Amino acid sequence: MPHGQPEVGVGPWEGPWPEGERYDARLLAEGDRRNVVDRYRYWTMEAIVADLDRRRHGFHVAIENWQHDFNIGTIVRTANAFLAAEVHIVGNRRWNRRGAMVTDRYQHVRHHPSVAELADDLHARGVTLLGIDNLPGSRPIETLKLPRDVCLLFGQEGPGLSDAAREACDGTFSITQFGSTRSINASAAAAIAMHTWVRQHADLDGEHSWLG
Incomplete structure (x- = not known):
């Protein structure tokens, strides 16, 4: 038209x-x-x-879903773009799929009632659980070598990681900021973290790096 x-x-x-x-x-x-x-x-x-x-790549993505965060769909779409192994929804089983733009049909999405159960499942498979939040003691992602087999855990927009999530994580890291805002959007933080893994571990020269 x-x-x-x-x-x-x-x-x-x-x-x-x-x-x-x-x-x-x-x-x-x-x-x-x-x-x-x-x-x-x-x-x-x-x-x-x-x-x-x-x-599929060796990284997983997990999102806490206690308040039906609208960012979850966008994070799933980005996980599909970077070919994450799995996406894990922690908390409420139902989540807003609009932002996923149907990419959840091509991405393995699993549900866990609690972060402790997520951690048990990942550790049984040899996957490290790292949280992303601006917490005291968090290491800057810009200087961190991410494990190849890792799950990147994101909290709710606003409050960040829950206390239970912080306890379950093997470590936390933050994204360095320079402006006045306290935090950046959760889906933007997820994209930065996933792309950091891609830059460190993905085969960027391989025949499958772009299939357009």
Whole structure:
């Protein structure tokens, strides 16, 4: 439309249809308007998840959800972009999915009633639990070497990590700030932390670093 949003994705497949179980017959016939990179056009959701699972990174993301934080959806979307192993929701099972932009369908999302149960699950798999908060004793992320197998835990927007979360963490780190505000947005902090892991551990020169 001349005055509307540009159309996303691609239309029906032109010419003979490709062969293979990864292709979705409905998408081939009707077009694929999903928010996915071009590599995954016309693929079934199951095929996309299976391909992502072959390449997932070693970091996890966890978010405390005691007040139905609106940042959770955005954090899930960023976790999908950086190919996190899993996203863990701690506290209330229900969370606002609007900000995820449907990326939760391609991202493994698990629920834990408490931070203690999250920590037990992670430690059983050899994953370090690090909290992100501006707390006394927190190490600056700019000088910290993140473990390869790590879970980055974020608290609620405003109050930050709960007391239970602070006790369960193997350590905490902070994002250095220089202005007058006390803290930055939780989803922005999550993006910075995840990208720090990517810069330290991801294969940035590999063939799978961008699949557009």
